[in-house]
Amino acid sequence: MRRHELTDLEWELLAPLIPRAATGRPRVPDRxxxxxxxxxxxxxxxWRDLPERYGPWQTVYTRFRRYALDGVFTRALQQIQAGYADAVGDIDWLVQIDSTIVRAHQHSAATGRKGGSTGRTNRNDHALGRSRGGLTTKIHLACDGRGRPLAVLLTPGQRHDSICxxxxxxxxxxxxxxxxxxRCRPDQVVADKAYSSRGFRAYLRKRGIACTVPEKTxxxxxxxxxxxxxxxxxxFDRQIYRRRNVVERCFNRLKGFRGIATRYDKxxxxxxxxxxxASFLLWARSV
Known part of the structure; x- marks a missing residue:
């Protein structure tokens, strides 16, 4: 195993979830x-700078794009949550939510068609927006009490947290x-003041979810x-609120992936x- 590659355990968890071609000529191995x-x-x-040991870069990109459109990695994340965590009661349902802003590289901003426009509407379609740092994307994250991602939502960088x-x-x-x-309902939600709105509290109360969110001045x-x-x-429980740093540490681990810390994808x-x-790999290390 080389640096930045899957371990045998990670591949064992992911391999059953990768679609396989029933017919056709032999292809580059999935792993x-x-x-x-x-x-x-x-x-x-x-993509063009991938080392040759991974095969033609066009093959890697095409298969990644196909898996992205099919939701393969989303299902893989849900499967590892269910099969290796929830089944043994390993998920801490004290869920914490927060967001982080990611700077978009200039190459990721060219999302229009050839000869078309890359105006505001198109940028919003691809979760690109304007904020103080320029073109940015905001990652909204919900993690369990052990700092492992449960759900992810992308929005333009200027979108307010409470809306999402x-x-x-x-x-x-x-x-x-x-x-x-x-299972879709946490036991309790912990969040900062950005989520202190009457509408959000009413939504949690309607679903029977306790919350620990400080009130704005x-x-x-x-x-x-x-x-x-x-x-x-x-x-408001101050002792529970002290655990909110878990979601910050989760963001820190996610941004250890350079392709996540800066957005290069269009x-x-x-x-x-x-x-x-990346979230799947964080889960794989904890099982």
Missing amino acids: QVINGMVYKIRTGVS ARPLLERIRVPRIGLGRP DQKRHRHNRGHRGGRPPA TATSYEAAVNL
Whole structure:
């Protein structure tokens, strides 16, 4: 095994989930191609600069793009969550959510068709937006209490966190081994002040999910000004909130992949597939 390649255990977990061609001429071995994908997102090199030991770069890119469109790495992430964590009760359902901004490389901004426009509408379609750092993408992440990704959502960099909290939680889907519906509801959600909105708290209350989210200063002032009509302050457990650094450490491990820390992919589908593949590898190291 070379540096930035799959270990035998990681390949053993991923191999059953890789689609195989039933007919056709012999192709480059799957493990060799997947190693090329991992090397690419680990180092951030362009597809054309992949070492020759992974086979033709066109083959590695074409297969990665096909897997991204088919959702192969998304299903692989769900499968390892279900088969090797949830089945033995290893998932800590104290879920923590947060977001991080990723700078988009100039090569990732050319998402328009040949001769077409790369205007604002097209950038938003590929989760590219304008913020203080220029063209950026925001990764919204929900992780379990052990700092392993449960769900990922990509948006343009200027999108506010509170708007994306609900669709992010709705992406949590851990299938059951055997009978039963997938588990989609955490026991408790921990988040920072960016998620302190009445709408989000009402959504969690409706689903029966406890939350630990600090109240904003202006919200406190407004509640005090209304007197008894302002209602009681929301429950807040400082001891539980101290564990919020787990999601920050999860982001730190994800950004250890250079292809994640800086976005080089032109389409949101490819970039999300890269994030899901990196998330799968984080899970594989913990089982």
